[in-house]
Amino acid sequence: MDILDALRKEKIMAMIRGLQPDDSDRVIDALVRGGIRFIEVTTNTEGVYTLVSRWRKEYGNDVVIGVGTVLDVEMAKKAVDAGAQFLVSPNLDEEVIEYGARQLVDVYPGVMTPTEMVKAVKAGAKAVKVFPMGSLGGASYLREVRAPLDRIPMIASGSVGLHNIREVIDAGAFAVGMGGNLVNKKWIEEGNYAAITELARACVIAITG
Numbered sequence: 047m048d049i050l051d052a053l054r055k056e057k058i059m060a061m062i063r064g065l066q067p068d069d070s071d072r073v074i075d076a077l078v079r080g081g082i083r084f085i086e087v088t089t090n091t092e093g094v095y096t097l098v099s100r101w102r103k104e105y106g107n108d109v110v111i112g113v114g115t116v117l118d119v120e121m122a123k124k125a126v127d128a129g130a131q132f133l134v135s136p137n138l139d140e141e142v143i144e145y146g147a148r149q150l151v152d153v154y155p156g157v158m159t160p161t162e163m164v165k166a167v168k169a170g171a172k173a174v175k176v177f178p179m180g181s182l183g184g185a186s187y188l189r190e191v192r193a194p195l196d197r198i199p200m201i202a203s204g205s206v207g208l209h210n211i212r213e214v215i216d217a218g219a220f221a222v223g224m225g226g227n228l229v230n231k232k233w234i235e236e237g238n239y240a241a242i243t244e245l246a247r248a249c250v251i252a253i254t255g
Contacts, residue, residue: 049132049152050172052110053221057253059084061114061225067093069234076239080246086134088115095128102129119145126151138162140169154201160191163198173199180205185217192218212252
């Protein structure tokens with residue numbers, strides 16, 4: 047499977063962060079029911095590597111599983127050993143990108159500036175995560191930075207939700223990363239996983255409609 051091509055098609059990468067394993071299991075099930083096929087589970091989620099290994103077996107090729115908040119090569123190694131199909135970072139770490147390239151695992155580093163974007167691609171990143179989108183100015187920032195850098199696939203992350211997902215895609219985002227605006231912790235506390243499924247479905251329709 048070409049992970050980047052698959053992400054180009056799916057457009058939405060849902061992030062699971064800081065949950066207990068049982069809740070993480072219920073959330074991924076809710077997301078998949080809603081049509082989400084790309085899941086990023088972060089390193090500050092309890093049992094992250096065990097979850098990745100188990101989900102890879104349970105979901106097979108139906109879902110693409112990656113690890114987020116990968117801050118150094120040691121984390122990257124643990125994630126790859128667990129079966130992660132891609133790695134995501136909030137920052138630009140060239141050693142992590144180079145390690146991923148050697149392992150044939152895509153790394154999507156967090157970047158803010160044009161300089162960081164070009165540096166990431168030169169280090170071997172196939173796409174970059176523009177983060178934090180909300181603080182940077184949202185779709186308008188993305189549109190402006192893509193004018194000279196339109197060959198770099200950009201994943202918009204931070205403050206992306208149903209209310210602006212279409213606007214962000216139209217501004218040139220290759221895909222979007224969605225955390226709390228999709229994986230609503232209040233709903234999780236209430237056990238309302240059906241609401242997450244419904245929101246996931248609405249986001250998929252907003253992307254494809």
